Amino acid sequence: MIGHTVTAPPELADQVATIRGVFARGRTRTVEWRLRQLRGIERLLDENEDQIATALAQDLGRERAEAWLGDIVSSRGEAEFARKHLGRWIKRKKQRVPLSQLPGSAWVQYEPLGVVLIIAPWNYPVYLSLGPLVAAVAAGNCAVLKPSELAPATSALLARLIPQYLDTDAVAVVEGAADTTQQLLSLGFDHAFFTGGTAIGSKIMAGAAATLTPVTLELGGKSPVIVTADADLDVTARRIAWGRLLNSGQTCVAPDYVLADKSIKSELVRLIVDNVTAFRAGNDMGMRIVNERQFDRLVGYLEATKGEVVIGGHSDRDSLTIDPTVIVDPDPDEPAMTDEIFGPILPVIEVDSVDQAISFANGRPKPLALYVFSSSKATGRRIIDSVPAGGAVLNHVAMHLLVPQLPFGGVGHSGMGSYHGEWGFQALSHRKAVLAKTTKPDLKLLYPPYTEKGLKIMRRILG
Secondary structure (H helix, E strand, O other): OOOOOOOOHHHHHHOOOOOOOOHHOOHOOOHHHHHHHHHHHHHHHOOOOOHHHHHHHHHHHHHHHHHHHHHHHHHHHHHHHHHHHHHOOOOOEEOOOOOOOEEEEEEEEEEOEEEEEEEEOOOOOOOOOOOOOOHHHHHHOEEEEEEEOOOOOHHHHHHHHHHHHHHOOOEEEEEOOOOHHHHHHOOOOOEEEEEEEHHHHHHHHHHHHHHOOOEEOOOOOOOOEOOOOOOOOHHHHHHHHHHHHHHHHHHOOOOOOOEEEEEOOOHHHHHHHHHHHHHHOOOOOOOOOOOOHHHHHHHHHHOOOOOOOEEEOOOOOOOOOOOOOOOOOOOOOOHHHOOOOOOOEEEEEEEHHHHHHHHHHHHOOOOEEEEEEOHHHHHHHHHHOOOOEEEEEEOOOOOHHHHHOOOOOHHHHEOOOOOOOOHHHOOEEEEEEEEOOOOOOOOOHHOOOOHHHHHHHHHHHHO
């Protein structure tokens, strides 16, 4: 618990100390080492797709196609992109110097931070473990990965596979519950990378503060979808339904609620319901929720709603499943509209105008993602410019995660810091500023004792 003294067991402290020693000897700094780790991550994913899909099905009830899309191809894409671009990323970046610093030259060089702690979540336990690990090893760091205990089959699989493909002296997997995370934090790291909920994120930040460990927090929040009157409703409904139901709605960037223009709301709801029905054709069971605590929380939202349930609403505690549910015009202050849903429930609220939608979204904490559906580029950009969010997508949902050229991260309550592609490399590197000067000329007027004449000259040169 935060606020109490946390002490790591000796064997854990020794393990981290050994990894620190590996980093200190410089092994991980070479380009060759980094490329070997990135290729190892690619091979791990290529050669173990069946085992990964099986573990995800066991932990989350995930279908094979979703396992591939959500955890395998996304992770592999990050590793491959980093491998192909690492040579450019690591080059020192020359900088101009002012006339007053001539003769001289300046540059920024990227150096590894040291040992990075990666605390992964349960909802995409492969992608959100290996994605940050790609950034860590690309930057030349050692790493300790703590998988989520709420996805035990995947955690055990990562603990078994990672040593087979990566440098076992420099990259370690530590399994355990929440107390293990706090024990690790108590040891101090050069950076801690956490993906998960906002409430736990604040505890991670507090635990890291004791050792002045800098943190990247990838959190969540209620990501709104704003649908304007001129949107292509058929495509809009299909994409919203797909994004909401992916991984049983347990996705940090899932569409959390829809703000629909009053002129198209009824038709949009009908089309969303049609798509939900089509996506679930032949499947009589509800969608699997990770555990009883999350299941009970979601059922509580359904029981408390004042909106109209137009599809779904049924749940089964024995199987921990909830039917895909659409709620129309819930009370803005009910739990489903104040808390991140993280389940197969989608509220749809009517708005009179784009301005009202913007005002509604801005009346809540800044979300991790913003989605806008509109046929007008000008309107879409106006909404995106008006609503602060970690990232935004126009006319689709969640796809920005698969673009490694874009930074991914939150703002405010949805997180701090960003990664993916070069942005992850930079986040887990130190940007060292270097100024190189010549020994001549060496102006004596820069040194004391200072004269009035010398100060006048310095003011002209340096002022």
